[in-house]
Amino acid sequence: MQVCILGAGIVGLAAAYELTLAGHQVTVVDKASQAGSGTSMGNGAQLSYSYVQPLADPGIWKQLPKLLFSSDSPLKFRLQADPQQWKWGLAFLGACNADRSAASTRTLLQLAAVSRQRFEAMQxxxxxxxxxxxxxxxxxxxxxxxxxxxxxQLDVQSQLGSAPQRIVSPDEAVALEPALAAYRSQFAGAVHTPSECAADCYQVCRQLEDWLRQKGVKFIMDTPIQRLRREGGKIVALETAQGDIEAEHFIVALGVDSVALCKPLGVDLPVYPLKGYSITLDVAAAGHKAPTVSITDSARKVVFARIGQRLRVAGMVELVGHDLRIPQDKIRSLCASTEAVFPGCSDYVNVQPWAGLRPATPTAVPIAMSAGASNLWINTGHGALGFTLAFGTAAQLAYDIGQTA
Structure with missing residues (x-):
């Protein structure tokens, strides 16, 4: 079958990979000039398959005053005259209960297990x-x-078959990652997951694109997407600035841009952008001062992932609409967090700042399903777990599309 994928980020490319393996003819369309140059480019680099606690957690209620009014909160709501934001925010608060969080955790763990298997097969x-x-x-x-x-949360995950994890003391954490020694007094304990991984998502996208091209996948880049044309309950063409593209099936994997594209078709996607920032530091000369184990500081809402001789530092969650500006105070905050946790690990001369809009659902469970037409498939809503879950939703959609043959 001929399948057109809208979006050349990690989510769209993973779908292209799975569909190519299944024997389909695949075309990938994107407004960007290079695959992976959007939200996939500077993400947190962690492949978090086993610790997937949703952002919608019962503990959010106690944090609401700080989230709404504190200027230095790492998780910030900036209320706007945006019905989509209010609708999403209310649904998010509705999901902040123990039952919903447990159900979301179960779904995410199952999806992550499939995603890990498929990512490793792709490697x-x-x-x-x-x-x-x-x-x-x-x-x-x-x-x-x-x-x-x-x-x-570990108890919940262990009952759902999560990989082995345990609570460790600060001293045990420092033994596992000596670069935390200077920060030892700043945390009361940690969750250790030995099986978690990290990688440069942008490089995965670039090299996967090269492999897909060799396998016959057609890439139409630098091409703004205008609309999906529906006739008689089916999508008959994708209209672009370069002309129409026809296919038997269409997959929308455009992250937060999926919402506007699908709305004229009567598909109201519960997806809103969670803005995040990152810096990438050269730590080649840092020695033991830079970590090799991936670190998440839950208080600062910052993650640290070693990718070769670089350290990716990513963090903050902001509901501020479709704003991709990078205020200098955000970059200074990430630099300050890095220096606080891993003093002396970098000279901060070249910090490579980045901002991205994570497409999130209120429950953190991504959308991978048909909607709006019999041959239209939605693949978005992965939130902060896009890199982690991309190959899981890709495998699911490849199977579902195969069943329509």
């Missing part, structure tokens, strides 16, 4: 070099109460 197939590591992850918690909450 073997493509043989790319994208600074992949499997050194595990530590999630740091600032207080005994936070550690206890994490213990409850």
């Amino acid at each position: 073997t197939q493509v043989g790319g070099d994208w600074d992949y590591s499997s050194t595990g992850k530590l999630v740091l918690y600032p207080s005994d109460a936070a550690v206890q909450s994490a213990r409850q």
